[in-house]
Amino acid sequence: MELLKERLKRDATVIDGRIVKVDNFINHQIDVNLLNEIGKEFKKRFEGIEVTKILTIESSGIAIACIAAQYFNVPVVFAKKHQGTNMDNDVYETEVYSFTKETNYKVRVAKRYISPEDKVLIIDDILARGNALYGLIDLVEQANATPVGMGIVIEKEFQRGRDMLVDKNIPIASLAMIKEIVDGEMIFR
Amino acid sequence: MELLKERLKRDATVIDGRIVKVDNFINHQIDVNLLNEIGKEFKKRFEGIEVTKILTIESSGIAIACIAAQYFNVPVVFAKKHQGTNMDNDVYETEVYSFTKETNYKVRVAKRYISPEDKVLIIDDILARGNALYGLIDLVEQANATPVGMGIVIEKEFQRGRDMLVDKNIPIASLAMIKEIVDGEMIFR
Numbered sequence: 001m002e003l004l005k006e007r008l009k010r011d012a013t014v015i016d017g018r019i020v021k022v023d024n025f026i027n028h029q030i031d032v033n034l035l036n037e038i039g040k041e042f043k044k045r046f047e048g049i050e051v052t053k054i055l056t057i058e059s060s061g062i063a064i065a066c067i068a069a070q071y072f073n074v075p076v077v078f079a080k081k082h083q084g085t086n087m088d089n090d091v092y093e094t095e096v097y098s099f100t101k102e103t104n105y106k107v108r109v110a111k112r113y114i115s116p117e118d119k120v121l122i123i124d125d126i127l128a129r130g131n132a133l134y135g136l137i138d139l140v141e142q143a144n145a146t147p148v149g150m151g152i153v154i155e156k157e158f159q160r161g162r163d164m165l166v167d168k169n170i171p172i173a174s175l176a177m178i179k180e181i182v183d184g185e186m187i188f189r
Numbered sequence: 190m191e192l193l194k195e196r197l198k199r200d201a202t203v204i205d206g207r208i209v210k211v212d213n214f215i216n217h218q219i220d221v222n223l224l225n226e227i228g229k230e231f232k233k234r235f236e237g238i239e240v241t242k243i244l245t246i247e248s249s250g251i252a253i254a255c256i257a258a259q260y261f262n263v264p265v266v267f268a269k270k271h272q273g274t275n276m277d278n279d280v281y282e283t284e285v286y287s288f289t290k291e292t293n294y295k296v297r298v299a300k301r302y303i304s305p306e307d308k309v310l311i312i313d314d315i316l317a318r319g320n321a322l323y324g325l326i327d328l329v330e331q332a333n334a335t336p337v338g339m340g341i342v343i344e345k346e347f348q349r350g351r352d353m354l355v356d357k358n359i360p361i362a363s364l365a366m367i368k369e370i371v372d373g374e375m376i377f378r
Contacts, residue, residue, distance in 0.1 A: 021275050029302045030265040032258040059247040063255045063265070069221045076219040076252070086210050113218045
């Protein structure tokens with residue numbers, strides 16, 4: 001997706017040769033016009049695939065998932081990292097390893113929001129090592145629902161997260177694929 | 190807003206005579222069509238008021254703010270409760286008291302995302318005691334920006350959060366006002 005690559009070149013910051021900071025337009029300040037283009041692109045990439053629900057993870061996936069959901073006309077559910085006081089006790093739960101924090105954290109979804117009939121499109125901002133997405137697939141599988149696709153805004157191919165996901169045989173659409181980072185420069189596929 | 194009140198009557202659950210659980214359509218599963226109606230209503234309520242940015246707080250404000258932002262055609266910034274590894278160090282920070290958790294937590298916004306010229310519309314899902322909104326106003330004031338309005342989806346009047354905010358003289362638009370809860374039933378204004 002050219003528009004997105006251009007935006008990354010202009011506004012993203014590379015840190016430590018591996019972190020791509022997009023807090024200027026995706027995960028702290030949010031450019032809703034760009035997200036609309038991203039939503040349309042997801043719709044195009046998953047044309048003809050039946051989707052009944054979009055699943056994402058808090059916080060940075062929520063904006064992308066909600067704007068995209070307008071093109072699929074389905075509800076969004078976001079997996080929670082932080083158990084609120086008034087959350088259902090009846091949840092699907094999975095553990096995700098965070099490389100940046102070097103620790104496991106739990107994510108959960110109330111059981112009543114994913115049912116076996118659901119065809120779930122999983123959406124997230126960044127695919128790096130693949131652990132968060134793997135966790136989301138696990139939640140969908142626990143619900144006996146069908147994961148029909150994964151829509152990713154930015155894939156950092158050099159962190160090989162896709163390797164962890166390919167066995168699942170779920171179509172992955174990454175809108176900007178960063179093959180590698182050389183001297184702080186993103187090299188796109 | 191009639192549509193919202195009807196939805197609350199149908200799908201919200203009252204817990205302990207004071208918590209209004211809306212995880213079915215606002216803060217866990219999200220009905221994006223309803224959020225679009227909410228966004229349009231905010232636009233109507235703040236007609237004629239110049240808005241350059243929408244500020245909200247993670248996680249439950251993000252979806253509402255982003256869908257609403259489409260009607261104002263401005264970017265969204267969300268205040269962060271959890272300091273990510275790659276967040277700016279240069280932030281405005283404020284402390285918010287949580288009644289449910291009986292503890293203070295910090296929220297922050299990178300300084301570069303609110304500037305003195307900004308006319309900021311603050312959006313959140315629920316106004317209860319008012320502490321989170323008060324914190325968001327504080328962040329806007331620290332930036333020497335102008336808070337031009339507060340758009341709230343549900344106000345629980347009986348928890349008197351508005352008392353904490355009126356001195357600020359910022360227009361508040363609450364789309365559903367729950368005057369009190371009697372025997373587990375929401376009484377709307």
